[in-house]
Amino acid sequence: MRTGDPQAPGPSAETLVRAMAGTIPTRGRGAARFRDVGLLLAVVLLAAVTAVRSPHFATAANLQRIMLDISLLLIVATGQTMVVLTRNIDLSVGSVLGLSGIAVGFLLKDHPAMPVTGILLLGTGLGLILGAVNGALVAWGRVPAVIATLGTLTVYRGLVFIHSGGQQVNPQDIPLQLVAIARPGALGVPVMVVMAFVIAALGWLLLRYTRTGRAMYAIGSNPDAARMRGVQAGRIVFLTYLISGALAGLAGVLYAARFATVNPASAGVAFELQAVAATVIGGTSILGGRGGVPGTFLGALLLGTIANALAVSGVSGFWQRAIEGAIILAAVAVDSLIRQHSFKEGARRV
Amino acid sequence: MAHDGRTTEGLRTRGLTKSFGGPPVVRDVDIDLRPAEVHAIVGENGAGKSTLLKLLAGVHQPDAGEVIVDGNAVAVTSPTVARSLGISLIFQEPTLFPDLTVAENIFMGRHPVTARLPMVRWRTMLSRAAALMESIGARIDPARPVGELSVAEQQLVEIATALSHRARFVLMDEPTASLTPREVDRLFAIIRDLKARGASVVFVNHRLEEVFAIADRITVMRDGAKVGTWAAGELSRDEVVKRMVGRELGRSPERPHVQPGEVALEVEDLTAPGRFRGVSLSVRRGEIVAMAGLVGAGRTEVARALFGIDSFERGTVKLNGQAVRFRSPREALRAGLAYLPEDRQHQGLIQALTVAQNMTLTILGELSRGGWLDRRREQELARRQVERLQVKTPSVNSAVQNLSGGNQQKVLVGKFLIARPKVLILDEPTRGVDVGAKAEIHRLIVDLAAQGMAVLVISSDLPEVLALADRVIVMRAGQVAGELSRDEATEESIMRLAVGTGPTAGGRKAL
Numbered sequence: 001m002r003t004g005d006p007q008a009p010g011p012s013a014e015t016l017v018r019a020m021a022g023t024i025p026t027r028g029r030g031a032a033r034f035r036d037v038g039l040l041l042a043v044v045l046l047a048a049v050t051a052v053r054s055p056h057f058a059t060a061a062n063l064q065r066i067m068l069d070i071s072l073l074l075i076v077a078t079g080q081t082m083v084v085l086t087r088n089i090d091l092s093v094g095s096v097l098g099l100s101g102i103a104v105g106f107l108l109k110d111h112p113a114m115p116v117t118g119i120l121l122l123g124t125g126l127g128l129i130l131g132a133v134n135g136a137l138v139a140w141g142r143v144p145a146v147i148a149t150l151g152t153l154t155v156y157r158g159l160v161f162i163h164s165g166g167q168q169v170n171p172q173d174i175p176l177q178l179v180a181i182a183r184p185g186a187l188g189v190p191v192m193v194v195m196a197f198v199i200a201a202l203g204w205l206l207l208r209y210t211r212t213g214r215a216m217y218a219i220g221s222n223p224d225a226a227r228m229r230g231v232q233a234g235r236i237v238f239l240t241y242l243i244s245g246a247l248a249g250l251a252g253v254l255y256a257a258r259f260a261t262v263n264p265a266s267a268g269v270a271f272e273l274q275a276v277a278a279t280v281i282g283g284t285s286i287l288g289g290r291g292g293v294p295g296t297f298l299g300a301l302l303l304g305t306i307a308n309a310l311a312v313s314g315v316s317g318f319w320q321r322a323i324e325g326a327i328i329l330a331a332v333a334v335d336s337l338i339r340q341h342s343f344k345e346g347a348r349r350v
Numbered sequence: 351m352a353h354d355g356r357t358t359e360g361l362r363t364r365g366l367t368k369s370f371g372g373p374p375v376v377r378d379v380d381i382d383l384r385p386a387e388v389h390a391i392v393g394e395n396g397a398g399k400s401t402l403l404k405l406l407a408g409v410h411q412p413d414a415g416e417v418i419v420d421g422n423a424v425a426v427t428s429p430t431v432a433r434s435l436g437i438s439l440i441f442q443e444p445t446l447f448p449d450l451t452v453a454e455n456i457f458m459g460r461h462p463v464t465a466r467l468p469m470v471r472w473r474t475m476l477s478r479a480a481a482l483m484e485s486i487g488a489r490i491d492p493a494r495p496v497g498e499l500s501v502a503e504q505q506l507v508e509i510a511t512a513l514s515h516r517a518r519f520v521l522m523d524e525p526t527a528s529l530t531p532r533e534v535d536r537l538f539a540i541i542r543d544l545k546a547r548g549a550s551v552v553f554v555n556h557r558l559e560e561v562f563a564i565a566d567r568i569t570v571m572r573d574g575a576k577v578g579t580w581a582a583g584e585l586s587r588d589e590v591v592k593r594m595v596g597r598e599l600g601r602s603p604e605r606p607h608v609q610p611g612e613v614a615l616e617v618e619d620l621t622a623p624g625r626f627r628g629v630s631l632s633v634r635r636g637e638i639v640a641m642a643g644l645v646g647a648g649r650t651e652v653a654r655a656l657f658g659i660d661s662f663e664r665g666t667v668k669l670n671g672q673a674v675r676f677r678s679p680r681e682a683l684r685a686g687l688a689y690l691p692e693d694r695q696h697q698g699l700i701q702a703l704t705v706a707q708n709m710t711l712t713i714l715g716e717l718s719r720g721g722w723l724d725r726r727r728e729q730e731l732a733r734r735q736v737e738r739l740q741v742k743t744p745s746v747n748s749a750v751q752n753l754s755g756g757n758q759q760k761v762l763v764g765k766f767l768i769a770r771p772k773v774l775i776l777d778e779p780t781r782g783v784d785v786g787a788k789a790e791i792h793r794l795i796v797d798l799a800a801q802g803m804a805v806l807v808i809s810s811d812l813p814e815v816l817a818l819a820d821r822v823i824v825m826r827a828g829q830v831a832g833e834l835s836r837d838e839a840t841e842e843s844i845m846r847l848a849v850g851t852g853p854t855a856g857g858r859k860a861l
Binding site: 211224 | 409463468
């Protein structure tokens with residue numbers, strides 16, 4: 001992956017990133033902003049190179065495909081960002097997505113006339129319940145987040161198979177009114193894409209402009225200090241899992257709309273890795289306390305573009321996985337370097 | 351001393367007591383804090399000063415006793431409650447959010463929000479933070495992340511936070527421990543300003559020169575209890591030291607004078623900026639040298655540098671006459687230098703492993719043949735150490751976590767003895783062990799020296815230092831404040847060097 005040329009960050013790109021990140025930086029120092037600019041440049045560069053090399057990339061249909069992929073990822077990664085900011089992680093989102101998709105798919109087989117809003121709310125509600133289980137385990141059961149959500153990842157996937165009996169949901173079972181939200185609507189933009197942007201924007205507002213959102217940063221940055229300041233860490237961590245679960249549940253319905261099939265063995269499988277990758281690549285520290293939705297948006301944009309670029313260039317899906325993994329490792333390493341660098345001055349003085 | 355209890359302004363405690371399972375750390379303490387005063391609390395390490403502050407600030411709950419603010423008994427059940435009562439505690443190590451800005455650190459949980467929607471008003475928050483920082487004369491950009499600030503600057507952020515809560519009782523736990531003299535001056539100016547505004551500032555400190563520079567009244571604590579409170583003018587430094595130490599001054603010569611052998615460890619001008627400076631010392635074979643000083647004087651830091659855990663900038667270290675500079679503990683152990691860390695839970699022992707496994711950890715290379723561990727030799731060596739040290743354990747195959755603190759400490763000693771070191775550095779070898787185990791560990795240390803080992807003991811326990819040491823090196827603020835022979839060493843003479851009342855060898859300009 002290209003992380004951008006140190007010479008290159010032009011004023012226009014920087015202005016754009018600053019506009020997205022808001023005018024007031026939480027920690028807007030050089031290194032972090034450089035990463036944002038680098039990400040954006042990487043996307044632009046990748047798109048340019050692929051467009052030149054493959055005639056299938058810069059077509060309207062393909063760009064729309066990228067947007068739909070990114071939307072799905074962005075919705076789930078927005079929830080993941082909040083969880084990771086509190087120094088936790090939600091590995092169950094892929095299974096939540098799968099379970100929600102299967103559940104509404106089977107429901108639609110019997111009740112094809114259900115209104116779209118109802119379907120979306122059902123999926124979201126199911127995700128909310130599954131997220132509440134995660135939240136209760138982590139916030140009050142004191143189970144380490146990795147273990148708790150790795151466990152529910154497996155349990156929820158098991159439920160997917162039990163509920164579906166191994167059967168997949170077929171295109172004829174998905175009513176057209178649902179499929180329509182993944183098709184170009186007014187102004188040629190699918191409703192699903194609009195939804196993703198609205199959700200990301202709301203997530204950004206929550207994190208930047210509410211006391212609850214700021215408390216998420218506080219918990220991740222220094223849990224002890226947060227407790228001393230009267231931040232109710234348990235409740236807030238629980239809330240992040242609720243949000244993450246609900247958004248993954250919503251994404252399950254959107255998945256059904258987008259692909260019109262839901263296969264219990266593949267829907268949402270390994271999607272948690274993509275969500276965590278988008279979050280971490282976007283600069284949200286895996287140790288919590290810093291980052292945010294704008295970065296995650298860039299991370300999702302990059303991942304979506306890479307996956308698509310590899311696909312249209314005829315690279316196998318297996319390679320995509322390997323490349324994705326390598327990018328996560330690079331992102332975590334960069335984060336750790338930035339952290340060491342920027343805190344050395346202050347913290348090293350005994 | 352305290353008034354007749356009819357004071358309605360200020361904060362008083364009555365019979366405040368707290369223990370953490372063991373003997374009380376704070377015992378039946380009555381203190382009173384008056385408006386517009388600086389009240390210093392002094393005492394040896396472990397006298398209960400910090401715990402007392404934490405009780406007042408709601409970090410811990412007292413087992414007995416009460417806190418009375420403005421004449422009303424209050425229950426300080428959490429730091430939040432404390433703050434609402436106007437009590438703010440500033441920790442020795444700032445407890446802040448390193449990733450967040452100065453402004454947010456000040457206003458966390460109380461961000462200014464817009465009237466209609468609860469949206470954080472960043473601009474308002476930043477300008478309020480700027481005003482607060484300016485009111486204490488600190489020139490720090492409120493938009494900077496706190497993690498980038500120095501410890502002194504972080505402390506200023508904590509003080510600004512206390513001010514933003516309109517704190518009337520500002521409790522500071524060793525606020526000057528990591529500050530430079532200039533930063534201390536600035537802090538004192540702020541403290542005087544707080545006092546002028548009517549606040550009551552409580553100031554826990556080891557350094558008596560600082561205490562006398564700023565305090566109106568001084569409370570001395572010893573072994574968890576209050577010895578007394580005096581106006582600063584009523585006491586001399588020596589009198590304060592005497593009251594801090596309190597016990598029968600003098601010593602019981604438990605250990606015969608020994609004739610030490612050649613120099614085993616020689617350190618000259620060892621310096622690591624910010625940690626210690628110009629440290630020179632030597633330990634001979636068969637000799638026990640104690641390193642005394644207050645917590646934070648840089649003793650552990652010196653030991654860690656010698657052992658190759660941390661680096662140092664300059665200076666020479668000679669082991670048996672040969673210049674050495676260890677880059678890792680492994681190298682140090684191979685060359686015959688062993689260091690027993692203070693925090694055995696985390697640094698010394700692996701709790702889930704067995705006694706034998708822990709003891710042989712450093713010599714696994716010797717114990718294995720062709721990559722396979724010789725289990726029989728492992729067991730045998732461990733059994734020998736267990737016998738020698740009289741470790742009370744069901745067998746060498748019991749997990750270390752099942753042993754008592756004193757026995758764990760013996761296992762740790764065994765682990766290092768098994769590597770047959772020439773020089774042994776022990777860091778607070780008896781902290782947290784009971785009296786019986788303590789005596790055994792002392793006997794063991796004396797035995798080791800008698801067998802020709804050079805022993806350096808870091809200890810804050812003055813009776814222990816006096817019982818063991820042939821010589822005492824006292825550190826203060828990262829430097830050697832002085833060296834005392836066995837005959838010169840008394841609790842008082844050591845304490846005097848440690849807190850800096852006597853003639854100073856360099857003072858504390860270094861830090």
